[in-house]
Amino acid sequence: MRRLLAFAALVLTAATPASTGPAVVRPGARFTFPREHGAHPEFRTEWWYVTGRLATPDKRDLGFQITFFRTTPATDPANPSAFAPKQILFxxxxxxxxxxxxxxxxxxxxxxxxxxxxxRIGDTDVSLRDWRIRRLPDGRFVTRVTTADFALSLTLTPRxxxxxxxxxxxxxxxxxxxQASYYYSVPHLSVSGRLARNGQVQPVTGQAWLDREWSSDYLGGxxxxxxxxxxxxxxxxxxxxFRIRGAGGRQIWAGGSLRRRDGRVVRFTPADVRFDPIRQWRSPRTGALYPVAQRLSVRLPEGxxxxxxLPLFADxxxxxxxxxMPVYWEGAVRTRGGSGYLELTGYAAPLKM
Incomplete structure (x- = not known):
C-alpha cells in the first residue's frame, strides 16, 4: 500500500491549458499533497464532496452530504471589473x-x-458565507453548515x-x-461532531467518504x-x-476501483461495471423515476x-x-458488508456540465 509519506513526495505535473478556454485533463499527471486538496481554478468544474453515516447517542442511523462546488463561467478573463464572475461557488x-x-x-x-x-489554492479551505470546509495542519478536515432544518459541525479524520x-x-x-477528470477519494474518514435540530444539539459519530474531482469536460458524447x-x-x-449514462439509458462509459483491506487496488474498465435496477421510486415533486435500489456488479480477478x-429510505x-441548481437523487445506502452513498443524476432533466 502506498503510504502518506509516499504521496507527499510526489510532484504534480500540471495539465497545460488549451490555446483558448480552460485547462484539459490529460493522463500522466502526478499528485502532491496537500496541494491537491486545494482549488484548481484553471479547470472549469471542481468539487469537494463528503458523504457519510452518523449515529446519535440514542442509536439513530442518519446519512449526510456536504458538497462544495467551484465553477469557472464562460466570461472574458480580461474584464477588469471586480464584479465580473471569475469563479462561482455553490x-x-x-x-x-x-x-x-x-x-x-x-x-x-x-x-x-x-x-x-x-x-483556496494549495490546501482545502472553501467558504461560502457561513458554510466552510477546511483542512487543519494535522490533516483533519473540519466543516460546518447551517440550514433551516439542521446544522452540522463535523471533524473528519483520515484513517x-x-x-x-x-x-x-x-x-x-x-x-x-x-473526457476525463482528475479524481481521488479519501474513504473511511472517522467522523465526530455535533448535530443541531429542532432546538437541540447532540453529539454524533460516524464514518465518511471524501471525493475530490476537477475537470473541464466531465460529460461528453x-x-x-x-x-x-x-x-x-x-x-x-x-x-x-460509476456509470456515465446517455439518452435512453445507454452506457457511455463506466469505471471505478476496489481497494482491498490489505491496500491492493483493482481498477475497473467499462466492461467490469454493471448497475441493474432492483426497485424504482417516482418523485412526487419532479416526476423523475429513480432506480433507488440497484445491484452493482463488478468483475474482479477472482470472479x-x-x-x-438498498436505500435508507426512498425519498x-x-x-x-x-x-x-440541479435536481438529483443522493442517498445513503446499505449493502452486505458495507455502507455508503448512491448518487443518480440526469433523471429529472439532462445534466449540463
Whole structure:
C-alpha cells in the first residue's frame, strides 16, 4: 500500500491549458499533497464532496452530504471589473433521517470575492458565507453548515491515504481522452461532531467518504447524467463505481476501483461495471423515476462480486430548483458488508456540465 509519506513526495505535473478556454485533463499527471486538496481554478468544474453515516447517542442511523462546488463561467478573463464572475461557488448540504422520510437540505451560492466566497489554492479551505470546509495542519478536515432544518459541525479524520482513481488519478468519463477528470477519494474518514435540530444539539459519530474531482469536460458524447456509488466496506476496504449514462439509458462509459483491506487496488474498465435496477421510486415533486435500489456488479480477478445497494429510505431526492441548481437523487445506502452513498443524476432533466 502506498503510504502518506509516499504521496507527499510526489510532484504534480500540471495539465497545460488549451490555446483558448480552460485547462484539459490529460493522463500522466502526478499528485502532491496537500496541494491537491486545494482549488484548481484553471479547470472549469471542481468539487469537494463528503458523504457519510452518523449515529446519535440514542442509536439513530442518519446519512449526510456536504458538497462544495467551484465553477469557472464562460466570461472574458480580461474584464477588469471586480464584479465580473471569475469563479462561482455553490454548496449543498443534506440530512437523511428515516423517521422524517424525505431529505432535509439547504443550498448556498455566490461569486468568489467580496468576502462572500473563496476556494483556496494549495490546501482545502472553501467558504461560502457561513458554510466552510477546511483542512487543519494535522490533516483533519473540519466543516460546518447551517440550514433551516439542521446544522452540522463535523471533524473528519483520515484513517487511510488518498486513493487515486482511474489511472493514477486520471479518470476517463467518455470515449475521448479529454473526457476525463482528475479524481481521488479519501474513504473511511472517522467522523465526530455535533448535530443541531429542532432546538437541540447532540453529539454524533460516524464514518465518511471524501471525493475530490476537477475537470473541464466531465460529460461528453451525448451524456445526460451518471450513477455513482462510494462504499466503505466493513473489512476496511473501499469500493467506488460509476456509470456515465446517455439518452435512453445507454452506457457511455463506466469505471471505478476496489481497494482491498490489505491496500491492493483493482481498477475497473467499462466492461467490469454493471448497475441493474432492483426497485424504482417516482418523485412526487419532479416526476423523475429513480432506480433507488440497484445491484452493482463488478468483475474482479477472482470472479464477479455483486452488491445490492438498498436505500435508507426512498425519498432522498435533492430538489434545488428554487435556488437555480440541479435536481438529483443522493442517498445513503446499505449493502452486505458495507455502507455508503448512491448518487443518480440526469433523471429529472439532462445534466449540463
Amino acid at each position: 454548496a449543498h448540504a443534506a440530512l437523511s433521517d428515516p423517521r422524517v422520510g424525505h431529505l432535509l437540505h439547504g443550498e448556498r451560492a455566490a461569486r468568489a470575492g467580496f468576502g462572500l466566497a473563496q476556494a 487511510q491515504p488518498p486513493l487515486l482513481e482511474g489511472e493514477d488519478g486520471y479518470s476517463r468519463k467518455g470515449p475521448r481522452p479529454e 451525448g451524456a445526460v447524467g451518471w450513477g455513482w456509488a462510494g462504499l466503505n466496506l466493513d473489512d476496511g476496504g473501499a469500493l467506488m463505481a 464477479v462480486r455483486r452488491l445490492d445497494l 432522498q431526492e435533492l430538489d434545488a430548483r428554487r435556488s437555480g
